[in-house]
Amino acid sequence: MIASDLVALSPLIVLSSTAVVVMLSIAIRRDHHLAALLAFLGLAAALASLRFAAAASPRRVTGLLLVDGYSLFYSAVLLLSTAAVLLLAFAYMERQQEHREEFYCLMLLAACGALVLVSSCHLVSLFLGIEILSVSLYGLIAYLRFQPLPLEAGMKYLVLAATSSAFLLFGMALLYSETGSMELSSLAKSYMGTPDPALGAVGWAGTILMLTGIGFKLAVAPFHLWTPDVYQGAPLPVTAFVATVSKGSVFALLLRWFHGADSTVSAPVYWAFVTMAIASMLIGNLLALQQENVKRLLAYSSIAHMGYLLVAFLAAGPLGIQAATYYLIAYLVTMLGVFGLMTVLSTGEEEHCELKDYRGLFWQHPVISGLFAAMLLSLAGIPLTAGFLGKFYVIAAAASSSLWLPVFVLIVSSTIGIYYYLRVIVALFSLPAEAGEREEPVRLTVPLEASFSLAALVILLFVFGLYPTPFWALIQTMSASLG
Amino acid sequence: MAFIFYASSIVAVVATLLTITRRNAIHALLYLVVSLLAIAIDFYVMGAPFVAALELIIYAGAIMVLFVFVVMMLNIGEHAAETELDVFRPRAWLGPGLLAAVLLAEVARLVSLQSGAYTGSTEISSKQVAVALFGPYVIGVELASLLLTAGLVGAYHLGRRAVSREEEIRGVDTDESRAVSRGAAVSAGAGRSSHAA
Numbered sequence: 064m065i066a067s068d069l070v071a072l073s074p075l076i077v078l079s080s081t082a083v084v085v086m087l088s089i090a091i092r093r094d095h096h097l098a099a100l101l102a103f104l105g106l107a108a109a110l111a112s113l114r115f116a117a118a119a120s121p122r123r124v125t126g127l128l129l130v131d132g133y134s135l136f137y138s139a140v141l142l143l144s145t146a147a148v149l150l151l152a153f154a155y156m157e158r159q160q161e162h163r164e165e166f167y168c169l170m171l172l173a174a175c176g177a178l179v180l181v182s183s184c185h186l187v188s189l190f191l192g193i194e195i196l197s198v199s200l201y202g203l204i205a206y207l208r209f210q211p212l213p214l215e216a217g218m219k220y221l222v223l224a225a226t227s228s229a230f231l232l233f234g235m236a237l238l239y240s241e242t243g244s245m246e247l248s249s250l251a252k253s254y255m256g257t258p259d260p261a262l263g264a265v266g267w268a269g270t271i272l273m274l275t276g277i278g279f280k281l282a283v284a285p286f287h288l289w290t291p292d293v294y295q296g297a298p299l300p301v302t303a304f305v306a307t308v309s310k311g312s313v314f315a316l317l318l319r320w321f322h323g324a325d326s327t328v329s330a331p332v333y334w335a336f337v338t339m340a341i342a343s344m345l346i347g348n349l350l351a352l353q354q355e356n357v358k359r360l361l362a363y364s365s366i367a368h369m370g371y372l373l374v375a376f377l378a379a380g381p382l383g384i385q386a387a388t389y390y391l392i393a394y395l396v397t398m399l400g401v402f403g404l405m406t407v408l409s410t411g412e413e414e415h416c417e418l419k420d421y422r423g424l425f426w427q428h429p430v431i432s433g434l435f436a437a438m439l440l441s442l443a444g445i446p447l448t449a450g451f452l453g454k455f456y457v458i459a460a461a462a463s464s465s466l467w468l469p470v471f472v473l474i475v476s477s478t479i480g481i482y483y484y485l486r487v488i489v490a491l492f493s494l495p496a497e498a499g500e501r502e503e504p505v506r507l508t509v510p511l512e513a514s515f516s517l518a519a520l521v522i523l524l525f526v527f528g529l530y531p532t533p534f535w536a537l538i539q540t541m542s543a544s545l546g
Numbered sequence: 547m548a549f550i551f552y553a554s555s556i557v558a559v560v561a562t563l564l565t566i567t568r569r570n571a572i573h574a575l576l577y578l579v580v581s582l583l584a585i586a587i588d589f590y591v592m593g594a595p596f597v598a599a600l601e602l603i604i605y606a607g608a609i610m611v612l613f614v615f616v617v618m619m620l621n622i623g624e625h626a627a628e629t630e631l632d633v634f635r636p637r638a639w640l641g642p643g644l645l646a647a648v649l650l651a652e653v654a655r656l657v658s659l660q661s662g663a664y665t666g667s668t669e670i671s672s673k674q675v676a677v678a679l680f681g682p683y684v685i686g687v688e689l690a691s692l693l694l695t696a697g698l699v700g701a702y703h704l705g706r707r708a709v710s711r712e713e714e715i716r717g718v719d720t721d722e723s724r725a726v727s728r729g730a731a732v733s734a735g736a737g738r739s740s741h742a743a
Contacts, residue, residue, distance in 0.1 A: 086699060126683075127682075165703040169703075172696040187683065191690060191693060194693050195689065217704075
């Protein structure tokens with residue numbers, strides 16, 4: 064541990080000490096505004112400290128963490144996503160009959176876990192990062208502890224996440240006993256490359272168990288069963304966090320793990336990922352068709368999007384990394400936007416998540432409905448939005464690696480997907496119900512900080528869709544540090 | 547001492563299976579203690595006496611005592627005396643006792659062996675563990691502390707007594723408002739319904 068190690072880790076140090084400061088400030092004086100302000104300042108300081116960390120990178124800190132261009136890039140993305148969630152959550156938490164300050168402490172700790180994941184290069188930091196993230200999420204999902212749905216969702220997540228962690232840990236133990244190494248890069252070598260590497264039955268069992276654990280965290284089929292219930296039960300800002308930061312960090316880890324090695328994945332691992340990708344795309348899109356609850360619909364949609372991401376992940380070489388990163392960021396922006404708009408629309412105690420709550424919304428709140436429609440079109444992959452270019456890059460990368468079967472399923476399933484996104488949009492723009500049934504239109508005041516966050520997300524959505532060149536160049540520089 | 551390793555592994559597996567199939571919490575806890583003791587012996591035989599000691603002190607000692615306390619606190623009521631008597635019937639302690647006797651015999655054998663008790667290639671001393679933890683793995687220790695903070699804050703929030711916000715703002719703690727908030731908590735609990743599709 065020398066000074067430049069500490070500088071390289073400064074984003075993590077700033078973020079975790081902010082969590083402690085928020086905790087201490089709660090002990091001294093409970094103040095929602097203060098806690099939120101401290102958390103936001105901490106995130107901003109962590110973002111600023113990325114500059115100094117970049118000066119010290121690339122640097123391997125004590126074998127557990129690797130700070131390089133890739134991890135710094137993803138750290139910035141995750142910190143910005145967390146900041147967007149915090150801005151959207153403030154007004155939502157203000158309405159809750161509950162202590163609200165711990166929310167920020169848990170959110171910061173969860174972001175710490177995500178940051179550890181994106182810079183981890185060792186099984187120990189991988190596991191600790193995943194656990195910090197999950198344990199914070201137990202508290203966050205069940206945060207509104209006197210409502211039945213969040214409690215049920217929290218309990219489900221607790222049991223299933225603990226089970227999947229057990230799978231992950233057991234897989235790690237088996238792989239370690241076979242290879243004698245806990246470094247991700249040297250572990251990756253043991254099942255990369257063609258012809259098939261010499262890995263014993265124990266090693267393969269360990270690999271499969273680890274993929275199961277990771278698959279659960281990513282919520283890809285067939286490990287997706289928790290997703291709809293947890294999405295539906297969790298408070299809206301937390302749902303946004305689970306859908307974006309939690310999944311994004313695990314995916315970034317997977318990308319580094321498998322793309323860090325030079326060779327392509329071996330046949331068994333390749334087919335495992337192809338199966339997961341195809342199953343996720345089909346199951347996610349087909350089950351979303353008949354959902355009446357928008358949160359559940361988005362949950363199935365996110366399963367499908369993880370399937371698309373896995374297709375990009377399978378594409379070899381730097382193009383695969385770049386396409387996956389671009390798609391992931393487009394997905395983060397869009398999901399944050401959708402959940403942010405839902406948070407803004409949910410005034411009062413109740414969340415507005417049923418499809419019928421959105422019927423005829425356009426005639427009351429045209430701007431918000433327009434933005435909502437734009438976000439959904441981006442999820443569906445309609446041109447001019449970030450989602451379209453993301454899907455374009457994914458298909459380009461997959462086609463250049465001749466992944467014809469996944470590409471075919473991707474095209475078919477995203478065509479199916481358009482149906483349910485359009486279903487929500489049709490509901491938005493359909494004429495309101497009879498005058499008698501409809502109560503007086505509610506006046507909606509969008510809080511300043513939430514509108515700032517939403518405006519940034521909408522601008523990003525269209526910039527990524529219309530003028531991606533500077534951003535694409537940034538991703539290319541980042542992926543160079545990985546390859 | 548491969549035999550001792552496999553014997554205590556079997557004890558651990560059997561005890562854990564019995565733990566998750568018992569309907570009575572105290573019975574399950576007794577089997578869980580036995581399972582943890584068996585794992586401690588496994589660690590010892592594999593050449594990790596420090597981990598074995600930690601397993602005994604932390605899991606079989608501290609955490610099990612906490613478990614038993616909580617179960618006993620939940621049992622306060624008219625039937626408390628009956629349930630406590632139930633623990634002393636042979637049906638309850640015979641199984642865990644037998645398994646623990648196997649472990650005791652193994653420990654006696656290990657003590658009589660004096661040397662060469664380890665199947666692992668080397669014995670890992672507590673000093674080596676400390677050097678590893680505070681050398682290459684020091685970030686792991688720090689991350690584990692973050693993990694505990696997250697668990698602590700979450701548990702504190704979820705386990706807190708029901709306090710309504712108005713009550714807290716006014717700083718009054720009247721019986722009436724507390725009764726109201728408790729009523730809300732009860733109704734929230736009673737209104738649970740499954741929403742799985």
